Amino acid sequence: MSEANTQLSLLQRELTLFRFPKRSKEALQAWDAGDEYIIRYVEELNLPDNLNILILNDNFGALSCWFSEKNHVTMMSDSFISHQATLNNIDLNQTKSIQFLNALDNIPEDVDLVLIQIPKNNRLLTWQLSQLRARLTKECPVIAVNKAKEIHTSTLTIFEKHLGETKTSLAWKKHRLVFCQANSQQINSVDPITEWAVDDEDFSLKNYPNTYSGESLDLGARFMLKHLPSNPSVKNIIDLGCGNGVLSVKLAQLNPQAEITCVDESFMALASSKLNIKSAIAESNRFNFIANNCLDGFSQESVDLVVCNPPFHQNNAITDHIAWQMFCDAKQVLRNNGKLIVIGNRHLGYDDKLSRLFTRSKVDKIASNSKFVILQATK
Ligand SMILES: C[S@@+](CC[C@H](N)C(=O)[O-])C[C@H]1O[C@@H](n2cnc3c(N)ncnc32)[C@H](O)[C@@H]1O
Missing domain, CATH: 3.40.50.150 (Vaccinia Virus protein VP39)
Structure with missing residues (x-):
């Protein structure tokens, strides 16, 4: 098996990204086409700098590294491995330090943009969306990504029910974006247990x-x-x-x-x-x-x-x-x-x-x- 690429080259920028723990002859990359899709999409929006960006479920920190160059990033994940990978990749690429939260922490206040790697587990997705709904204003854009084959009608129903109005993008490299707003008619309280x-x-x-x-x-x-x-x-x-x-x-x-x-x-x-x-x-x-x-x-x-x-x-x-x-x-x-x-x-x-x-x-x-x-x- 060939060794994974560790250089993310995109839009004239270059990041070095490793998985955690770092292994010799690692065959798996630290980012995927979903990360690239979300980065390209957000960069095309030409948003101002210094936004408060909340990133949920960043796998090994590709999104956190990318967006922390010019913004205030909070990375929220249930995974210690993801936290550690992100911390190491932030250090390696010398981007601005970020805030780390785990998935049971409160959603921070004053978030301007939310980016989500959609988790495999629908209970986690439901919990995270319900937490966002309770905290975000309806103006705050939420952009989520996953492999197109993992985004089912039932996934979009969860977005609609627990967060609000939901649309999807065309597929790019087998991934699709989900755009959502925190404006569902009611806030459904979700018992996490x-x-x-x-x-x-x-x-x-x-x-x-x-x-x-x-x-x-x-x-x-x-x-x-x-x-x-x-x-x-x-x-x-x-x-x-x-x-x-x-x-x-x-x-x-x-x-x-x-x-x-x-x-x-x-x-x-x-x-x-x-x-x-x-x-x-x-x-x-x-x-x-x-x-x-x-x-x-x-x-x-x-x-x-x-x-x-x-x-x-x-x-x-x-x-x-x-x-x-x-x-x-x-x-x-x-x-x-x-x-x-x-x-x-x-x-x-x-x-x-x-x-x-x-x-x-x-x-x-x-x-x-x-x-x-x-x-x-x-x-
Ligand atoms: C098969 S489950 C077993 C859970 C429980 N002990 C049981 O028997 O039902 C494996 C557990 O290992 C945890 N795990 C995965 N990778 C890990 C790692 N690198 N270090 C520590 N725990 C890890 C997972 O989160 C999961 O809870």
Whole structure:
């Protein structure tokens, strides 16, 4: 596979843009034709400088870097990885510093223009549009973008219902723009939380919009719940990629002596985990919640147990590099004899990956069914 272009050359300007984390031989670009389309469109409007521009869901910071040269940019995203990528790209290109908000923060006041990379998740889109509707004046233009094939009639209905009058552009390089105004007849209040009970367990889970598997329990997590350890000698546990915290809640019940650290790159996932642990577990001072890329910056040899139901895609791209990074990081932070417990679809080949890292004799199969396998690697 050829290496991705890192130079965005557009309208006589040049930006250098990297994904985060930066990888050697990265095959995926840090921006897409949707970013280019929105940049070209806005530049053609010849707007004055020094506008307050709010950018939602900028993936790796292409839009923030571009528009911060001459404007005051606020970048709002649920993703720690996107925040980090944007921060690095702003530094690299020496554009003006910007304000960072996560998707549960309030929409800032006095916004002149809103640009949106339309998220895949309709609950997040609905939440973001309802927040915009409550705050924007109807004069403030909102311009959103996505692949044309991802903009369905139902997507436009969400825009109409939760924000206001909506039009679309012609397609350019398979992308389409959506133009919208905050003028819907009524402001629909949207509850950001969905709650459901977990079968066979004595707790329920609350889920903010962008939390992984926020509508129902992940099948892997369901299987994992039946095989989590209870061990009085375990002092500290990391739930790596905690999502709504389902595994942490169960681990906390099974290991009342253990300190548990929930790690995720989604701020909404961490906020959900916090709510769920608070309502299921009486004492709350043995929990930490950390937004991070895998276990970057964690102390080595400091933890007894890491549990992980790894992600297998980033944005829209299917990838196993995050799982691999998680396994490598877990090995670093585990004490000698510490354990990493991982669940994965059978076809993902995690047993080979773990054997390469820990040696084959240190990797045991704890359980399997027709779809999943649970593996334990001992350091
Ligand atoms: C398959 S989900 C598992 C969620 C939950 N533990 C469960 O079992 O239902 C994987 C989680 O990893 C998180 N994640 C993805 N990339 C990450 C990264 N680089 N660092 C930390 N967490 C990440 C995702 O946000 C997601 O919540």
